[in-house]
Amino acid sequence: MTSQTLTYREALRASIEQALIEDDKVFLMGEDVGKYGGCYAVSKGLLDTYGAERIIDTPLCESGFVGVGIGAALGGMHPIVEIMTVNFSLLAMDQIINSAATMHHMSGGQLNVPIVIRMACGAGKQLAAQHSHSWENFYAHVPGLKVLSPATQNDARHMLGQALNDPDPVIIFEHVMLLNESGEVLDKPDADMEKALVRRQGQDISLITYGGCLHKALSAAEKLASLNINAEVIDLRCLRPLDTATILASVAKTHRAIIIDEGWMTGSIAGEISAIIMEQGFWFLDAPVKRLCTAEVPIPYPSHLEQAAIPQVETIITSAQAIMAGEQ
Amino acid sequence: MTSQTLTYREALRASIEQALIEDDKVFLMGEDVGKYGGCYAVSKGLLDTYGAERIIDTPLCESGFVGVGIGAALGGMHPIVEIMTVNFSLLAMDQIINSAATMHHMSGGQLNVPIVIRMACGAGKQLAAQHSHSWENFYAHVPGLKVLSPATQNDARHMLGQALNDPDPVIIFEHVMLLNESGEVLDKPDADMEKALVRRQGQDISLITYGGCLHKALSAAEKLASLNINAEVIDLRCLRPLDTATILASVAKTHRAIIIDEGWMTGSIAGEISAIIMEQGFWFLDAPVKRLCTAEVPIPYPSHLEQAAIPQVETIITSAQAIMAGEQ
């Protein structure tokens, strides 16, 4: 098992490149993925190597080119469609939800849509109220879709390949604050794409999270350890379907949980997980499950307000301490 | 206080008509609201009385005419924009979420968007996978929006007026299966639009629901009464902001709750309410809160499958019995 250190961005690029090499039905399509190199430079250089037939710059028309990707998938191709950020995906939501997610079912199982849609998400770059959101929950709500949230370099490296091997539409969320982070990349995925993973063992409290908040949960766990609180950290990885078993096994052990989610709280994935624990893990609980989510405000521009809006390591620590101290 | 019996459809029409009479800044705009009389005949006849300046038939372009409504609201009008059904609202989601919901905040409080967007929702008419969904949760997730779900004729009659008096964007969901149902209409609203209401008093278990499921919860409660289970029925009415106090007061009394929601379970409003009870009502609970939602499948065409997919009175009854019997 060889290992190397890559940035999250490099890992994503490597995963795209491998897919292009291994399967001639794969192509990458999106706004500025070619000549510009991708708005976040993920696909930089690929145009020169693979040419304009396989690295396709689209006009600005999210609904159009996502629909074209779905049609191409119906026609036997395996498109990787990049929507610059989840914020613009609202323009393509009809195609994703009313077409991609329903085709297999509406056709009585005849058709399938092997498309992978990648989009950047998340706050932290001071891009304000139209460029900073986390709407994984919109897609995680929809039967017919699968939703991935790679939080590590190794998942960034391997989840695309796993998604392309899936015959159904898969959406991959790439958090913008992870792109420059380096980490270990192995030549194998950590697990099946639909499996949640325990990223840190612990028995006192479960910190359940995904995507851009994983590293926050892990560093909170480190600090908590020095306070003699041994937190277990769960990386959901796949937001639809949810790996309920892994969540419940952890809560059965720790009897306490905090869910950390960069989405707005109301109607968040965090709420779904809390409800699942309520339904299937209620009798394990020594304390109510807590949610740490983004404040209910469109992300403001100034850094101090943006950071105040999204989950922080400090709040995770103090929340865990409060729960352990039995304060509610 | 005078009272009359109207269908839900008649109540909606009366509310639109009153708004047109009382405020010359109000107009109704949408696909086939005029000459056709509305796809569900809600606005039938209004064109003749109020003319084409105030009852505006639009071309098929959901994003365009919703955006125009938002712009008109910025310009001082009070538009009522009808999107035929929530299924097509995905095409307008960018305008609703990225423009209407953010303008007030992004402008530092200078601008506001007094628009009301009405849309039909819900299953039951065998319209299959592109015409039958309940996506109230998509909009209830978004800060800057308010979301109403009139479940009674009186709310259908008065909530539009309350929404128009609100300076911010309000979305009203009208469940298609309610349109032909008759009920009592008073000359006053039952309450503030943001308030949840106890539609039936009880002390054994809380049935928390909204929209198309309210009458199911009420008839389940009737049957449960004959089984000596006294259920309290909460009609949420407003899905954003949620009236948490009313929910918690009920659970504090009954110690048990079932949430009935026509949305798919994963990421549903039911999940949010369960999470809220977990956080703020955990110590009241004698049993885990249960959710009865729509099965995770695009609504199938055949009646038996469609009905099997959505919440039913029978399941509410058996679930309540199981909880009272202490079976989990």
Add this chain to the structure above:
Amino acid sequence: MNQKLHLDRHHLIRQLTQMLRIRRFEEKCAELYAQEKIRGFLHLYIGEEAIAVGVMAKLTPEDNIVATYREHGHALARGLSMNSVLAEMYGKTNGCSRGRGGSMHLFDKQHHFYGGNAIVAGGLPLAVGLAMANKQQHKQNVTACFFGEGAVAEGEFHEAMNLAALWKLPVLFICENNQYAMGTALALSESETNIAKKAQSYGMPAVQVDGMNVVDVESATVKAIEYINTNTSPYFLECQTYRFRGHSSFDGQLYRTKAEVKQWEEKGPVIRLIKWLQQNNHFDDAELQRIESDIDNEISQAIMFAEQGEWESISDLCKGVYTPANHTTSISTLQGEQ
């Protein structure tokens, strides 16, 4: 009548038969809807049959079709069995979409019939994508995309037209301009009511065709396909037509006059072709009778097939949301007998 095609008597009668099959089938569907055998929405194609029949006659089995919720005629003209179409409208497992889709969602992979889309203009990007897949796989096939004139106002129309023209993809766009989108007349939905002209603004050849004349439609299709194949570029047909019935199951038709409807009915594609055959081809009533009675039989067969079909078991409610693990697109496991 247009003479550009060498149309033998046999072919014209075949085309008449196709149109009559659709006409009689849908007339029966209206009855079955009244009997509540068919539920949901029911969008009849009556009056517009010449378009689907004219275009399909020139498509190869490998060509793709994308249609709308008003697609019974397209499905039949394409060769889906009347059995499987009617069974679908009954919601039975022997329907072409296993009963999951109903009237608005007819699908048949073997016939490259990609539905059955109930989102106005939603099918256009899909058609462009299917054409892209063919081009990338070096398959010389056309993707025929049918849609109503109401779809022209949607942003997805604009985006799909531009992408097809920009990327030179083999799409045949067929706009079925029946003058109304539900109750909205074209003049109330487009600042430019010449749809072909709008299509030309994307740098795409586009023509207006008499959609009530099956021969005109067929000859226009011949030219279109020739162009598409030699230029691997899209082509646009605006077919002028009219819907004789209401928009769907319930429609007061307050938006148009009976006189207007009558006027168009007189130009109807079926009656017109019958008259023409009678005048020019020794087409006698006996022959018409034979055709009609064959169709009657086919319809009775279809009803029996649909009646005898099974309801999906409720325990399988959530089946078919995701592709089964084995990956082979599971027609065998999920799709009904044809």
Add this chain to the structure above:
Amino acid sequence: MNQKLHLDRHHLIRQLTQMLRIRRFEEKCAELYAQEKIRGFLHLYIGEEAIAVGVMAKLTPEDNIVATYREHGHALARGLSMNSVLAEMYGKTNGCSRGRGGSMHLFDKQHHFYGGNAIVAGGLPLAVGLAMANKQQHKQNVTACFFGEGAVAEGEFHEAMNLAALWKLPVLFICENNQYAMGTALALSESETNIAKKAQSYGMPAVQVDGMNVVDVESATVKAIEYINTNTSPYFLECQTYRFRGHSSFDGQLYRTKAEVKQWEEKGPVIRLIKWLQQNNHFDDAELQRIESDIDNEISQAIMFAEQGEWESISDLCKGVYTPANHTTSISTLQGEQ
């Protein structure tokens, strides 16, 4: 130069001053960005100043403006104070949007400046709606809507154009065709690259204008507004221009050559007007110096104003999501000093 306008020396120098204000301001913004005083994205208008300056000169205080994320120039040309614009880019409460919006979301209700929209083409339907509100309230005002040529491919462009033309609404569409959408050249995004021609396909008068010539832009605007007011119908200007800097803060500009940039810089609107004035109007260096130093002072003032601005208190994080109960749009309570 275009002579259709009676342009006195005074006016031309005013226009030059406006363009220079924008140019120098944005050059400073680039520095402040490097110093991390300004964060997020920074889309500079450098090279395109003639368009905003030319158009704004002909708008009344009651006319509406809708712009994009590349709107510093539009805000300044419209009359927003440099203080409030820079403070906004600092994220301070004395900014024109109270610091909540930043560079991409400049708003000012008194100036009818409706932002500051960071969704490509998202502003077009809003502009059409603002025009509709004016028409319904019988106000004779124009709504000027600025957008880039990249927006033309979006469905919202198509929908907005059709609605404006169909409903005859007083919108002035100004397409700032700077040849690229991020790294995508127009020829890679449109099958028809003549944008004015595309606009005409909606039955709307549209002309191509030299967007590097402030006088041409101004005279085209005069004609446009005349037409809009006499016909209460929309009008479309395609202004040919070029962005001298990268798309935003970070841009390797791999998609274009230095030579191409240089070529356009030589046609730059500022240098061109200066030359012309020097040749025709006894415009001496001393005068130019005075203008430059006035601008320097204005910029230094703005920096001081922004530096001295306050940060919103974190306890007010969720303020301004909904309109306060009192209903008066709460400029007093929420918006900063100008």
